[in-house]
Amino acid sequence: MLDGEPCSILDNEFVKPGKGQAFNRVRLRNLKTGRVWERTFKSGESLEGADVMDRTMEYLYTDGEFWYFMEPDTFEQHQADEAAVADAKQWLKEQDSCEVTLYNGTPLSVAPPNFVELEIVETDPGLKGDTAQGGNKPATLSTGAVVKVPLFLSQGEVVRVDTRTGEYQGRAGKS
Amino acid sequence: MPALLARAELLSTIRQFFAGHGVLEVETPLLCHAGITDPAIEPLMVERGLSLGEPRFLQTSPEYAMKRLLSAGSGPIYQIARAFRDGEAGRRHNPEFSLLEWYRPDYDERDLMREVADLVQQCLGAAPVEEISYRELFQREAGIDPFAATVEALRSRANQLTDTGGMNGDADVWLDLILTHQIEPALRKREGLVFVCDYPASQAALARITEDSQGHAIARRFELYVNGIELANGYFELTDADEQRRRFAADNARREQCGQSQRPVDERLLQALSAGMPACSGVALGVDRLLMLKLGESDIRRVLAFDWERA
Numbered sequence: 103m104l105d106g107e108p109c110s111i112l113d114n115e116f117v118k119p120g121k122g123q124a125f126n127r128v129r130l131r132n133l134k135t136g137r138v139w140e141r142t143f144k145s146g147e148s149l150e151g152a153d154v155m156d157r158t159m160e161y162l163y164t165d166g167e168f169w170y171f172m173e174p175d176t177f178e179q180h181q182a183d184e185a186a187v188a189d190a191k192q193w194l195k196e197q198d199s200c201e202v203t204l205y206n207g208t209p210l211s212v213a214p215p216n217f218v219e220l221e222i223v224e225t226d227p228g229l230k231g232d233t234a235q236g237g238n239k240p241a242t243l244s245t246g247a248v249v250k251v252p253l254f255l256s257q258g259e260v261v262r263v264d265t266r267t268g269e270y271q272g273r274a275g276k277s
Numbered sequence: 278m279p280a281l282l283a284r285a286e287l288l289s290t291i292r293q294f295f296a297g298h299g300v301l302e303v304e305t306p307l308l309c310h311a312g313i314t315d316p317a318i319e320p321l322m323v324e325r326g327l328s329l330g331e332p333r334f335l336q337t338s339p340e341y342a343m344k345r346l347l348s349a350g351s352g353p354i355y356q357i358a359r360a361f362r363d364g365e366a367g368r369r370h371n372p373e374f375s376l377l378e379w380y381r382p383d384y385d386e387r388d389l390m391r392e393v394a395d396l397v398q399q400c401l402g403a404a405p406v407e408e409i410s411y412r413e414l415f416q417r418e419a420g421i422d423p424f425a426a427t428v429e430a431l432r433s434r435a436n437q438l439t440d441t442g443g444m445n446g447d448a449d450v451w452l453d454l455i456l457t458h459q460i461e462p463a464l465r466k467r468e469g470l471v472f473v474c475d476y477p478a479s480q481a482a483l484a485r486i487t488e489d490s491q492g493h494a495i496a497r498r499f500e501l502y503v504n505g506i507e508l509a510n511g512y513f514e515l516t517d518a519d520e521q522r523r524r525f526a527a528d529n530a531r532r533e534q535c536g537q538s539q540r541p542v543d544e545r546l547l548q549a550l551s552a553g554m555p556a557c558s559g560v561a562l563g564v565d566r567l568l569m570l571k572l573g574e575s576d577i578r579r580v581l582a583f584d585w586e587r588a
Binding site for chain 1: 315317319364365366367368370439440441442444446449450452453454456457458461480482500507510
């Protein structure tokens with residue numbers, strides 16, 4: 103906890119002049135806002151731990167205002183607001199497993215699976231015989247995300263996407 | 278394995294150097310009755326054992342014991358010793374490390390700086406040697422005069438370099454922050470040996486204090502940086518027992534202010550100083566860091582057989 107905000111430590115460097123005050127240069131991420139910055143502390147200072155934990159949960163549904171997740175072992179449900187799901191919401195597919203960070207028991211942030219398989223709901227018609235040429239076109243997926251896909255793909259096909267980069271990875275087998 | 282070989286070779290070079298210069302190798306106890314009073318250095322303690330009447334301190338440097346030898350008439354001496362400092366771990370720090378410390382009766386800090394430069398060049402090869410005062414260094418690299426600037430000006434300069442939260446500090450805390458955050462990184466871009474000397478009197482530690490040509494109280498203390506790595510710290514040593522006692526008391530007062538525990542004062546050192554320690558200069562040099570420089574390593578763990586976590 104720093105200035106009342108939960109933060110995670112990304113990097114912590116100990117520096118000390120030959121004689122004199124030692125410092126820790128700490129790179130922090132504010133878990134609420136995502137801001138990353140460096141703060142310097144005198145070495146040996148302690149900070150209050152934040153009641154933060156990561157849980158793997160199943161995404162259930164959204165009612166437009168909240169996104170609902172369930173802990174698979176206890177069936178306990180949590181509602182995450184838009185600030186918590188943030189960019190993750192464009193990758194959320196029902197029944198997928200997500201990493202939900204809880205702060206004081208409330209979802210603070212949501213990380214989607216690294217790879218998701220989603221159906222193309224809208225794209226320009228596929229061009230027959232154009233499988234080798236490369237080139238791509240935008241496609242809207244069932245969750246609303248827009249990714250670039252090869253020209254030969256058409257509506258109704260399921261594609262695999264890397265959620266960290268938003269890049270098309272390949273065609274997925276229809277299930 | 279290359280680091281082990283290089284370490285053995287380095288130790289042999291150091292011993293040959295001192296044998297050739299008529300400096301005697303000595304060993305002194307690692308576990309001592311009294312620890313250091315310096316508020317910025319925390320010792321580790323050994324608390325249990327049949328031989329222990331009370332807990333003892335693992336030495337943070339062999340300085341006090343070596344000064345007792347000097348007072349007893351040892352003449353020039355050196356020691357390669359393990360030293361321990363609690364809480365110091367990072368890319369250039371391991372809580373247990375090797376120190377080379379030596380003392381030269383009749384040398385002032387300038388004479389000793391020349392000998393340090395000789396030894397370091399013997400270990401690392403010829404390199405340019407530069408000498409700069411603490412004041413000039415701050416003016417050149419940070420655009421600030423450490424003797425003239427107000428605490429507020431130093432604090433505001435430090436806050437341009439990093440977010441300090443609500444950190445409290447006197448002038449020395451902000452000077453140390455500017456040094457670690459701005460000046461040391463700038464020194465990393467300079468080739469060769471840089472001796473920084475004429476420290477503010479408030480950072481004298483165990484060095485004598487004098488006045489510079491502008492009337493600033495300065496410590497006769499130097500630090501050696503090689504490629505931006507702080508390698509050695511030396512003094513034209515304080516030999517006045519009364520002044521030493523005042524500095525111990527001042528350290529303890531400062532410790533109290535910062536909520537740190539009081540340290541017992543080393544009465545045996547004070548006795549030795551009263552009996553008469555010869556005018557001398559002394560320096561402590563980090564052997565592990567010298568090895569890092571020799572091998573071009575940026576992390577101390579890569580030059581240790583087993584670092585703190587794996588010890």
